[in-house]
Amino acid sequence: MLRYEEFDIRSSKKGGNLAGLTITSGSDCGVADLDEVARRGALRLLREVLEAEVEEFLGRKRYERSSGEGERFRGYRNGFGKERQVTIGSGTLPIRAPRVRQSCEPFESRVLYSYQRRSSAVKELIPELYVQGLATGDFEPALRGLLGERAALSPSTIVRLKQQWHAEYEAWRIRSLEEQRYVYLWCDGVYPKAGLQGDKTAFLVVLGVNAQGAKEPLAIAEGYRESTASWGEILRDLKARGLTDPKLFVGDGALGLWGAINEVYPQANHQRCWCHKMRNVFSHFPKRLQGEVKPFLQRIYNAPTKEECLELMQKFAEVYGQSYPRSVECLLKDQQTLLTFYRYPREHWVSIKTTNPIESVFATVRLRTNAARRIKSPRSALYLIFQLFRRAERNWRRLNAPHLVTKVIQGVIFKDGIEIKKERKPQTDMVAA
Numbered sequence: 107m108l109r110y111e112e113f114d115i116r117s118s119k120k121g122g123n124l125a126g127l128t129i130t131s132g133s134d135c136g137v138a139d140l141d142e143v144a145r146r147g148a149l150r151l152l153r154e155v156l157e158a159e160v161e162e163f164l165g166r167k168r169y170e171r172s173s174g175e176g177e178r179f180r181g182y183r184n185g186f187g188k189e190r191q192v193t194i195g196s197g198t199l200p201i202r203a204p205r206v207r208q209s210c211e212p213f214e215s216r217v218l219y220s221y222q223r224r225s226s227a228v229k230e231l232i233p234e235l236y237v238q239g240l241a242t243g244d245f246e247p248a249l250r251g252l253l254g255e256r257a258a259l260s261p262s263t264i265v266r267l268k269q270q271w272h273a274e275y276e277a278w279r280i281r282s283l284e285e286q287r288y289v290y291l292w293c294d295g296v297y298p299k300a301g302l303q304g305d306k307t308a309f310l311v312v313l314g315v316n317a318q319g320a321k322e323p324l325a326i327a328e329g330y331r332e333s334t335a336s337w338g339e340i341l342r343d344l345k346a347r348g349l350t351d352p353k354l355f356v357g358d359g360a361l362g363l364w365g366a367i368n369e370v371y372p373q374a375n376h377q378r379c380w381c382h383k384m385r386n387v388f389s390h391f392p393k394r395l396q397g398e399v400k401p402f403l404q405r406i407y408n409a410p411t412k413e414e415c416l417e418l419m420q421k422f423a424e425v426y427g428q429s430y431p432r433s434v435e436c437l438l439k440d441q442q443t444l445l446t447f448y449r450y451p452r453e454h455w456v457s458i459k460t461t462n463p464i465e466s467v468f469a470t471v472r473l474r475t476n477a478a479r480r481i482k483s484p485r486s487a488l489y490l491i492f493q494l495f496r497r498a499e500r501n502w503r504r505l506n507a508p509h510l511v512t513k514v515i516q517g518v519i520f521k522d523g524i525e526i527k528k529e530r531k532p533q534t535d536m537v538a539a
Contacts, residue, residue: 310326455523
């Protein structure tokens with residue numbers, strides 16, 4: 107078996123020759139450019155590896171004849187293919203792949219594939235740079251000096267990339283959800299800028315937790331603002347694809363969302379986001395009181411039991427109700443949906459009390475789309491947001507105590523986050539006949 111690590115690049119300390127590139131020492135001598143040295147060395151190494159692959163395939167070295175006695179004939183060398191430019195991390199290399207004729211099976215290099223123009227690392231770099239904010243027209247001026255004048259960096263590369271993302275998104279959008287049970291669902295919308303300001307287009311996202319406690323994006327779609335009709339279309343599609351019995355929806359104060367949930371999943375519980383609620387309550391106070399109000403709201407938020415939380419809310423109303431009635435009204439009008447989380451495992455509270463699991467990804471989405479100013483249509487923004495979510499998904503952690511998700515699915519009752527265990531009935535002694 108061929109071992110690629112056997113090949114290395116060797117040169118003396120005082121001077122040497124590397125693939126035809128003369129290197130001399132001394133400050134007053136012409137010293138070769140470091141990038142050029144790396145490119146020439148990579149070209150020489152690639153040629154040696156391709157030659158070694160041919161030797162291994164044929165079972166003999168160049169100009170060496172086969173013995174012919176009991177040895178299977180594997181073919182002849184047939185020169186080289188047409189020169190092509192292959193872009194790698196250190197630049198663009200002109201390479202001609204060796205060919206073999208009259209072989210029982212075609213010769214295929216395990217290093218340089220047929221028609222390959224870029225290394226895997228460069229191929230992955232281009233979409234990553236686009237996702238991170240580099241505009242389509244910026245690739246050529248930004249990377250040309252690094253990867254060489256002949257590197258394949260035309261705008262058509264990004265066009266093909268978007269076509270690939272379109273196919274990936276469509277396959278993901280219609281996938282079946284029947285194989286998993288989803289317990290908690292976070293719902294929210296984002297309004298990216300960069301060319302979409304006049305469209306009032308919202309991108310509605312549904313994030314779910316499966317039976318293993320892992321988070322998954324379930325839906326990312328365009329909608330006109332966050333209307334009941336837009337959310338209803340998304341939720342009905344999820345139901346048609348197999349999402350039949352979610353236990354809890356978590357969202358902000360968008361009335362369209364809750365109206366759609368009541369229509370499509372009337373049995374599901376509602377949990378209003380505490381972060382949104384506290385920001386809204388906080389906004390009704392002057393700055394001089396915010397240092398006093400913030401700890402009070404945090405005590406309410408962190409109350410260990412529903413009873414204690416209600417008592418603190420009542421105390422808040424007594425203290426601030428007369429001077430700041432709007433703040434108290436804001437806090438109490440969604441009281442029941444704010445306290446739904448007490449009916450679920452305490453270990454899950456940190457995740458289900460807010461829409462932070464989805465807001466944290468939105469922060470990245472806004473950063474990329476606002477900074478780039480390159481998105482010209484809602485559809486282009488949709489594919490970019492989809493890729494950002496898929497990349498963020500790699501780093502998501504599971505819920506605390508994921509084993510408790512199964513109990514929620516089974517309908518186990520929790521009070522103040524603690525499981526209520528049913529008392530076993532005493533076994534009666536059997537009466538002898």
